[in-house]
Amino acid sequence: MKRKAHEIMATEIVGVPLENPFVLASAPPTASISMIERALQQGWAGVVTKTIVPDEMEIHDVSPRFNAIRSGRSKHNLVGFENIELTSRRPVSYWEQGIGMLRRIFPDKVLIASIMGDRNRSAWQDLAVKMEACGAQALELNFSCPHGMPEKGGGASIGQHPDITREITQWVKEVTSIPVIVKLTPNVTDIAVIAKAAVAGGADALAAINTVESLTGIDLETLTPLPAVKGFSTFGGYSGPAVKPIGLRAVAQICKAVEVPVMGMGGIAKWSDAVEYLAVGACSVQVCTEVMLRGFDIITGLLKNTRHYLTTHQRTVAGVIGKALERITTYEALDKKYFMIPVINGETCIGCGACFVACRDGGYQSIIKTGKTVACDVNLCDGCSLCSHVCPVGAITMEELPAGTKL
Ligand SMILES: Cc1cc2nc3c(=O)[nH]c(=O)nc-3n(C[C@H](O)[C@H](O)[C@H](O)COP(=O)(O)O)c2cc1C
Structure with a gap:
C-alpha cells in the first residue's frame, strides 16, 4: 500500500503534532521573529526560540565568539564549531508579541519557547506563564548552556545537579499546562541521573544535547586561547558533526532510562544523521550548526532524502523510532564467539x-x-x-x- 507523504513523515512531541521530525534548535537561526518566519515558510516543522531570559538578567555578548575545527586544509570541511554566545538579548515583550503573531500565521507549525532564569523561582514562573499566554505550544527549559550563563546561576549549573534540575522543573510545572521539555547537558558523568531527576520534577519530554564544553585551540604565534577576545578566552560549547557520537550516546542512554519523549540533536548535518537519532529513540530532531553554516533551505534536502530512505525501506518516522535502541546492550551480553x-x-x-x-x-x-x-x-x-x-x-x-x- 502506498502511503501519503504526511503519513510517512509525521511525528509528535507530547501530543503536539509535527508535520515532519525537523525542528530548528534554540540558537542564532531562531534569534528573531523574522528569521523564524522565513524558516517555517521553507518547511521546518517547528522552532525552539533562542533562549529567552528575564529582562533583569544582563546579557552582553563578546566578539568574536566562534571558532571552527576543520578536517584537512579545506575551508569547507568544518567538523566542529565552538561558541561562547549567550542567550537572546531581546526583551521578553518582543517574544510575547512575536510568538503570538507567528501562532496566527502558522497554526500548523510548532512554536517552543526556550527559557532560562537563575535560581529564582518567580523568574522561571513569570517567563513560563508569559510564554504560555502568548501562544507557545511547549516550553524548553535551558538547563544546559555550558558557558557564561552558569556564572549567572543558569544553564548547565542547573542541569549538572539532579536536585536543582528536579526543583526548577517542578516550579515551572506548577504554573503551566503546556508540555515542559527539559534540555540536558552532556557535560555530566551520567546523563541518565539528570534525565530521571527532570522526569521526577514533572518534565513531559527531554531534549539533548546542548553543546559539549570545549577549548578548541590555541594560536601558536601568540599562545592565545581561541576564540580570543582581546587576548583572553573562556571554555565554550562545541557543536556540529564532531559531537554527533556524543549526542547519539546521550539520547540512547536517556531513552533507556526514562519513558518520556526525547528530542535529539547534536551534529545533525545530513538526513541520515537525523534517522540515526530517531533509531536510538528520539521522536524528533533539532538542528542548529548546519543551518548556521548552510542556511534554512537545507530543509529541502533533509525532507527529500529522509522521505526517499523511508519509502525505499517501506518505513515511517514513527516506525523507525527506537528500533536501534533495542540492539544497544551491555558488553557482557555481546557474543564473544562471533568472529x-x-x-x-x-x-x-x-x-x-x-x-x-x-x-x-x-x-x-x-x-x-x-x-x-x-x-x-x-x-x-x-x-x-x-x-x-x-x-x-x-x-x-x-x-x-x-x-x-x-x-
Ligand atoms: C552559536 C550557538 C548559540 C546557541 N544558543 C543556544 C541557546 O540560546 N539556547 C540553547 O538551548 N541552546 C543553544 N545552542 C545549542 C544548540 O541549540 C544545540 O543544542 C547544539 O548546538 C547542538 O546541535 P548542533 O550540533 O546541531 O548545533 C547554541 C548553539 C550555538 C552553536
Whole structure:
C-alpha cells in the first residue's frame, strides 16, 4: 500500500503534532521573529526560540565568539564549531508579541519557547506563564548552556545537579499546562541521573544535547586561547558533526532510562544523521550548526532524502523510532564467539601499505606485505577491524568467519 507523504513523515512531541521530525534548535537561526518566519515558510516543522531570559538578567555578548575545527586544509570541511554566545538579548515583550503573531500565521507549525532564569523561582514562573499566554505550544527549559550563563546561576549549573534540575522543573510545572521539555547537558558523568531527576520534577519530554564544553585551540604565534577576545578566552560549547557520537550516546542512554519523549540533536548535518537519532529513540530532531553554516533551505534536502530512505525501506518516522535502541546492550551480553576477518579486494587495493603499518604497530601483525600486495594471515588475525578503517580506498571488508572454521 502506498502511503501519503504526511503519513510517512509525521511525528509528535507530547501530543503536539509535527508535520515532519525537523525542528530548528534554540540558537542564532531562531534569534528573531523574522528569521523564524522565513524558516517555517521553507518547511521546518517547528522552532525552539533562542533562549529567552528575564529582562533583569544582563546579557552582553563578546566578539568574536566562534571558532571552527576543520578536517584537512579545506575551508569547507568544518567538523566542529565552538561558541561562547549567550542567550537572546531581546526583551521578553518582543517574544510575547512575536510568538503570538507567528501562532496566527502558522497554526500548523510548532512554536517552543526556550527559557532560562537563575535560581529564582518567580523568574522561571513569570517567563513560563508569559510564554504560555502568548501562544507557545511547549516550553524548553535551558538547563544546559555550558558557558557564561552558569556564572549567572543558569544553564548547565542547573542541569549538572539532579536536585536543582528536579526543583526548577517542578516550579515551572506548577504554573503551566503546556508540555515542559527539559534540555540536558552532556557535560555530566551520567546523563541518565539528570534525565530521571527532570522526569521526577514533572518534565513531559527531554531534549539533548546542548553543546559539549570545549577549548578548541590555541594560536601558536601568540599562545592565545581561541576564540580570543582581546587576548583572553573562556571554555565554550562545541557543536556540529564532531559531537554527533556524543549526542547519539546521550539520547540512547536517556531513552533507556526514562519513558518520556526525547528530542535529539547534536551534529545533525545530513538526513541520515537525523534517522540515526530517531533509531536510538528520539521522536524528533533539532538542528542548529548546519543551518548556521548552510542556511534554512537545507530543509529541502533533509525532507527529500529522509522521505526517499523511508519509502525505499517501506518505513515511517514513527516506525523507525527506537528500533536501534533495542540492539544497544551491555558488553557482557555481546557474543564473544562471533568472529570476523578482513577480506582484501586485490583489484581495488592500491598497495599503499596503510593496513600493514596499522596492523604491525597497532594490531596483531597479521597483514603481510609483499611488494605492493597485501594479504591477511588469518591465523594471526584477531578480528579487530583496524585495517578496514585505515584503508583509504575501502578495499578491505570484514566478513564473518564461517562457523566451524579451524584456524
Ligand atoms: C552559536 C550557538 C548559540 C546557541 N544558543 C543556544 C541557546 O540560546 N539556547 C540553547 O538551548 N541552546 C543553544 N545552542 C545549542 C544548540 O541549540 C544545540 O543544542 C547544539 O548546538 C547542538 O546541535 P548542533 O550540533 O546541531 O548545533 C547554541 C548553539 C550555538 C552553536
